[in-house]
Amino acid sequence: MAFVTEEFKAKAEKLCAKYPRRDAALIPLLQELQKESGYVAEEAMDELARFLGLPYSRVKAVVTFYTMFNREPAGKYHLQVCRNISCHMAGAPGLLALLREKLGIAEGETTKDGQFTLSAVECLGACGAAPVMQVNEEYFERLDEAKLDALLEDLRHGRLRARGL
Ligand code: FES
Structure with a gap:
């Protein structure tokens, strides 16, 4: 091809x-x-x-x-959680654990239905709004577990938007 x-x-x-x-x-x-x-x-x-x-x-x-480039086909939603120091201190490890549990995949993997790929990435350049996750082209800032839950629910229904997070 x-x-x-x-x-x-x-x-x-x-x-x-x-x-x-x-x-x-x-x-x-x-x-x-x-x-x-x-x-x-x-x-x-x-x-x-x-x-x-x-x-x-x-x-x-x-x-x-650059972690923004995928070398393998990614899922419909590529969840990239920043793991650098500001995000780490602000709770990124907990967010990653929650995503692993909810999606049943580890970093670097894609769900069987092709919906989600999970990655832990280097600084996304939004440290002041830690913890940060990038989903495709969108940034979601100051995340906590409740916001992440709501976001996953939105994504499962095909809604990708950065409203009020
Ligand atoms: S450390 Fe996470 S955005 Fe910079």
């Missing part, structure tokens, strides 16, 4: 034109690839490297470094 299709290349050329150097578009292009397939496959990294004229190792290093 081709990831960097002719259609993708046309979009990518427009994006590259906005930057002084083509390789500066690497992260936005990876985000675009992930938006289209839900993850960044090995073949996608290889195809993008060739398209940008970069070594494969450089593309792979970026995908491996």
Whole structure:
């Protein structure tokens, strides 16, 4: 399966034109690839490297470094709980334990119904609002177990919104 299709290349050329150097578009292009397939496959990294004229190792290093990139197909909702110091002190371990219990999966796993993937990730850059969890593109801040329960219930009903949390 081709990831960097002719259609993708046309979009990518427009994006590259906005930057002084083509390789500066690497992260936005990876985000675009992930938006289209839900993850960044090995073949996608290889195809993008060739398209940008970069070594494969450089593309792979970026995908491996940033936790926002999924290297495996993720569930419909990717729950990424920050585990760094501010969030840790504010209760992230309890939130992770609750998610493991409620979803029946460990970090790095996806529920059998394909609804949820659980990850513990590095700082999400919102330390002042710890503990923080990212769900797909949305941030949920100052979480506690009751808020997390309500959020899971919302997600189970297909509602992803950051209302009043
Ligand atoms: S430590 Fe959790 S957002 Fe920074």
